[in-house]
Amino acid sequence: MTDYATAANTLGVPEAILRRSVEARAKADGVGADELLAAWAGGEAMPAAAPSAPATSAPPETAPGVPAEAAPAAAPVAPVAAPAEAPPPPRPTGPVAPPVLVGVNQRTNGVIAGSSAILFLSILLAFVVPSLPQPGTGVRSSNHAYSQGALEGQEIYLEQGCGSCHTQLIRAVVADAKLGPVTLSDSNQVFGYRRVGPDLSAIGGRTEDSAALANVLRGAGTHPAVTGLSDESLASLLTYLRESA
Amino acid sequence: MRALLLTSDTAATRYLFAAAAWLAIGSLTWLAAMLAMRFPGLLPLTFGRLRPMAMIALGLGWLVLGLGAAIFYLLPRLTGAPLALEKQLNRALPLLILIVAAAMAIVGLGLGDGREPFALPWWLDLPVLGLTALALGPTMLTLSKRQEGMVYPSLWFALVGALWLPVLYLAGNLPRLSALGIALSDALFSAGFLNVWAVGVATGAAYYVVPKVSGQPLANRQLARVGFWSLAFGAVWMGVSQFAAGPQPEWLGGIAGVLGLALPVAGLANTTNLAMTIGQKWPAIGAQPVLKAALAGSSLVTLGSLLAALAGFRSASVLVGLTLFWEGVWVLILSGVALLFGAFAWQAVPNLVGRSVDRSTHQVVKRLSIGGVGTGLLLVLAGYTSGVAWSGAGFSGAFETTGAGWSAGVGLAGIFSGLALAVFVYLTWGMIGLALTIYRALTSGKATVQEVLVVKQT
Structure with missing residues (x-):
């Protein structure tokens, strides 16, 4: 024993x-x-x-x-x-x-x-279902009618990683109250991830002066200069921002 | 070097050393990103380009290769079968390194797609998907030849890490989504990548090295089970809440808040289990950097998870959402993963190459712990204060002009993020030190016994 x-x-x-x-x-x-x-x-x-x-x-x-x-x-x-x-x-x-x-x-x-089941359930709940369009609530749609130039500018906005510092997401909370109309579900803006700089949702409506906006992109104030862009690309980016109103 | 190539564990060894190089590169790039965030315009590249570059080097270079090495190291030891596809893994390594380097260069050149965390354009997603799937084949094939009847907690974590990552990457990088879909899929992938791949696999490695080094059996298998399943349930929910009160459905915030609570539960269960395993050897912990690193790493992960869970409640999420709070949580958890990775590497390297790591490991543990906690909490404070400032509408001027500078508008947050940058230098020193301990072991480490896996004929 x-x-x-x-x-x-x-x-x-x-x-x-x-x-x-x-x-x-x-x-x-x-x-x-x-x-x-x-x-x-x-x-x-x-x-x-x-x-x-x-x-x-x-x-x-x-x-x-x-x-x-x-x-x-x-x-x-x-x-x-x-x-x-x-x-x-x-x-x-x-x-x-x-x-x-x-x-x-x-x-x-x-x-x-077990882990596969949890993964698929998580993807379903955290991403797939909430991302589906919400039919029957017409007012929820807020797609911006961007011009071709603005869409090119949006590409540049993405490539430059502007969303790392700027949001285009206005929430229904006190903190966002002065930014503009609340962002709705079908928005084709770039939500962004953090606000190191100001929110740019309705920047076109807030700033009339395109020259001032261009100067900011060239490094005026505390904004870093957006380098490596041709005049055309810079114009497209400005068009995108102007149309984000 | 010749010995290294001829002995067993070649894939684990090569991936580990490649990962150490990416850790050093990624740490320096991350420091540059933090500098660019705090002092915009100081560097030729903006924060928007430097941050994804740092995440590529750290996430794809260091973590995918390094924790892949951990899986390749653990699998033969836990299954009793030789690692499958080892030759192919070795042949693929230069290509994988090339993919990571190309990804960094492409994003640095301003050709990324702006999505978190890697910002890779769609045509690079396919090769990177292959990179994220690199551990899947060897894991499943090795498992299918399993000789060992026992299943160990480390195997759960390794298995799920290998299984989940490619699926998460696919779900997190689908094209043609709405703005909300992109935001949610990015949050899903970022959180899943950090919590399942990084935290999960690193914790699994800790469950192997802590009993080995302390000489104590794992204290409680049930606690390990709680830690594992809680991590699986809570993995993807971190960060979803920062879009609270946005266009996402109301119920999503509720689910994210509840399931997000599983993350600190996992952290607490795993940390307690590791501490209990060390048990009576606690007084001798100072002499064992592996144990110290494992425990400190798991504690940092728990702290980060706890903050993330607290921020999941609606009242908190609208306050700290979209602020540097979440950057602080990332720093805390990634520092914890670095410590857990250090624990694995310092136990594995002597077994892999027959040379010991030097005593600077003690300093590395100190720098990673203090640097991680300091930077993380200061960024959390910066995020909190800016959130309070916005809610108080005290700095509304900053909303209205684009040139004024957001961080300048919220002065206290600027001070905290400046302090965080200073402490981050210390953290970077620790991360580079971690990479150096691995290289120094290879080049000038004292000779020690090497573990050679001996197989019996079947």
């Missing part, structure tokens, strides 16, 4: 965990539980000890099978080819430590199926 309680006490491992590990390892290696416990406690060499690996000689892909030290793996430790000035340390000897990773005999199908 295997005395797990004493062994657990000696090894400093919870008894239930030790019992599970020993039973699994004993079954895998075809050895007795007592024998295995004695080896783990340092009494004798590990039964069914793993073959030692030639250092640096066996690429993993050429060696089929399983790690001899099974479970958590790891394995026989072999000295690696060390630098000339530092000779490799001797191969460790002494008692083999018990495995510290503790698993449960189970299939992974449940994890795969």
